[in-house]
Amino acid sequence: MSSSFRINDTDIALGEHKKVDIQVSRLPSGTPINIKVFVWRSKKPGPTMLVSGGVHGDEINGVEIVRRSIANGLFKNLNCGSVIAVPLLNVYGFINFSRDVPDGKDVNRSFPGFSTGSLASRVAYVMSQQILPLIDFGLDFHTGGQSHYNYPQIRYSQGDAEATKLAEQFGGLCLIEKKAFKSTMRHHALEAGKPILVYEGGENLRLDQFSIEEGLAGMKRVLKAKGMANSFVPDAENTLRFIGTKWLRSPRAGIFRWIVSSGHKVEKGQKIGVINDPYGQEESEVLANKTGFIIGHNNSPVVSQGDALFHIAW
Template sequence: MIINKQKIEPGENASVHIGVSELASGTKINIEAQVFRSKKKGPVMLVLGGVHGDEINGIEIVRRAVQSRMFNDIEKGSVIAIPVLNVFGFINFSRELPNGKDINRSFPGTSKGSLASRVAHALTKHILPLIDFGIDFHTGGGSIYNYPQIRVLKSDRKAINLAKQFSPPFIIKTGLIPKSLRKECSRRNIPMIVYEGGESLRLDEFAIQEGLSGLMRLMSARGYIKGDFKLQNNLIINGSTWVRATKAGLFVSYLKVGASVMKGEDMGKITDPYGHKEVVIKSKRDGYVYGQSNLPVVNVGDALFHIGFDTTFIEN
């Protein structure tokens, strides 16, 4: 395997640096990929975090997986682990790059484009041609807490199989966002799943542990590691809708994220600071709350609850 002119032989582990740009101070910015190769042939898995620089749970999941030596003695194939793709966002506490662009809306990217386009291009050029499948770790954005879930393209049977082997509490079947990593992988016929757990800029132990457990289940099911990792029960979600604020003010939720909800049920309330007016937010469907806003103050139209419906229960 050769990444950015660096050769990594079977049985070898190595760190590879891919230069993407520099800070205004002149400090060079690299993407660091840690590569683990078994002597035995097999598929190459990408374990990616920090596409959004403020989604720290994902970075922490990949870091802990590397530090716990999960990939060091794999039985076959190779693992490429990249904890932070968006280094700029990571040091600026930001989802995007300093120019305000989102890497996950910039694929496949070009070497002469915007910074986001260049970072996307580095992954597209150096890593995507090498991998057989992958998992991309995220959290909710914009103060949304996402209950641990895998998002997967509804028509991609191979990716759905990966999701089932990961076995998170929720598997959300979705479409593809234009210029996203998943879209580019789909174009290249690479099954790619996205894990979402917790909220940006917050470490959440539950979401981190669910991410690590799922990664171990997936690696065990695919024959990378030995061990009997029990699958969890899963809920597959085929449809979803947002419940949005109909009034601006203080938002108080009555629900715990992850809970089931009935049509017409009270989900929370929005009130002005003086207590003059109060509106109760009601669910418009039967379903499950798989994402919830932690914003204490909201504007009209802000997303409050992500409800999944049309569900299938898988007992494991």
Template sequence: MPRSPKIPPFQIGTHQVEAGQRAQISLPVGSFLTHEELVLKAVVVHGKLPGPTLLLTACIHGDEYNGSEVIRRILRTPALKKLKGTLIAVPIVNRPGFVTRSRYMPDRRDLNRLFPGSPNGPLGSRLARVLSDSLLPLCDVVIDLHTGAVNRPNLPQIRITVDDDKALELAKSFAPPVILVAPKRESSFRGTCRDLNKPVLLFESGEALRLDTPSIRFGVQGVLSVMRQMGMLSLKKPSSPRAAPIISNKSYWERAPRGGIFTPLAPLGRVVTAGSVIGFIADPYGSAETEVTCTRSGIVIGRTNDATADEGDGLFHIAMTDKLDSAEDRLAMTSEALPSLNADTDDHPVPYDSIQDTVI
């Protein structure tokens, strides 16, 4: 019986990870004003058999914790024992923001607007450069995990770049409720991935500073499904039928017609039609109420939970689609049947459901 070919070690800079091993590595970035070193930490799982390389990243915005929890669970799944290829996982890209519960770097810059970065720029730019130079060239596919901002939860969704056919194929395998096809955003991590011809899936779900069940379950099951699609894990039959994702090529924000106390009437995942009332703004002094109506039909994929709004504030993020009737049925399936996870993967069940806005 012929022997399996010997798999060479996986090399990142000066670090080597042998086949069948995992290691946590640290890539130097720079130093804080306290003279403490900032490093980019990654976990590398190098399979015993050849295959592609997947890069998982989370917390480019430091307060978007759902992605870190998704990666933690992926790293604990027993399926990785039979991994083909290599998984590079970076649970916390923006470590300064993570520890201070902040979206931004210490200088208040948005790390996701500093790519591909510079080796001689400020700390965020140097961090972006290490990720762009040291890890991106080694991978075949990227999955970047995000959430909405504070008090702005997102429906589980994948965002891909226009004309990225490989990413679209993998996004369908991920099977979120919605796939949003959007133009490349310059100076973002997604934009840099596309510049290097790396298919990239940007997963958005939930909100900052909070863990929730749909975000974690869609994230974990989606990543594992993509890994099976890539041939990194063995295929298996899905435990239950899953609704096909709704694909949208355009979205917009419904904004506050005036300032006041805001009451939303449309939850995440709701199909809304042009002219329908989806909330209202009330004068705090009781003299008037202003309806918030849809200007275009679509699906609510993001929403503010703030109790107040200024005139022009974004209230509802709506993805447009020309198949609203079928979309309503598919979204109903999504909200009623969360992806199931086994006990090993769902080791710390999270009781909050951002779609139903309930405690489970």
């Protein structure tokens, strides 16, 4: 939108490509921790898109999607507008194989953050002060949790026309209308009128080619829909849209095997998993508690009572 961008005292004019390092703090060893920001600007003005990954440091599919978009030169020669890429926001989590920063706080529950706050708050502050004011919309790439696989899906803000339009432009397999939690990047940006889609795919600390390719395809469809780049990705077909989701929790502890996994329709009452004791004596069925579509499932072989087993959307 504006003709000149300024990020951490670096000016980036129309037609320029620059990399900017933003130091957050240092490790106890003294090693500086920098957030790396990559900016591409067309000579022709247009919208500014954020693509971010690694807000949760162990969600590597998200980091990999943004990494590949850069490595594949997706943002070189934009027709118009600008792209700001932050492939890895939570560097601390990434090097510690953790979702959070070392004090256990979640960056994505710390927005907008403070310059003098806890570490998670400081990381969020970099994003909310330096990057979000420059963008018009964003794609934030996440991954499922520990042992939790997420079928490739977009989460967009309920009742927001711009976010709905952006989700439709992204397309893909599943669009889920879901209110953002307070203090998330999506929620904070929405308050400033900037829609951010949250993409989820695969499971933490595990690369999933299917999720990575789906994320990249959606990013290309958005670039094309916004007139920012010509991309040769097929239009999304048969995109499923959901307005509600619910976790089915484990009725007992034991060894868990799913029978139906993410990406499949289920009927209420259908047997979709079993739980056994470790001694060959008992078996319990896990029945779908809702008719819908499985958007996430648990891959852990050992579960406790109450553990989330299946995420069902309708």
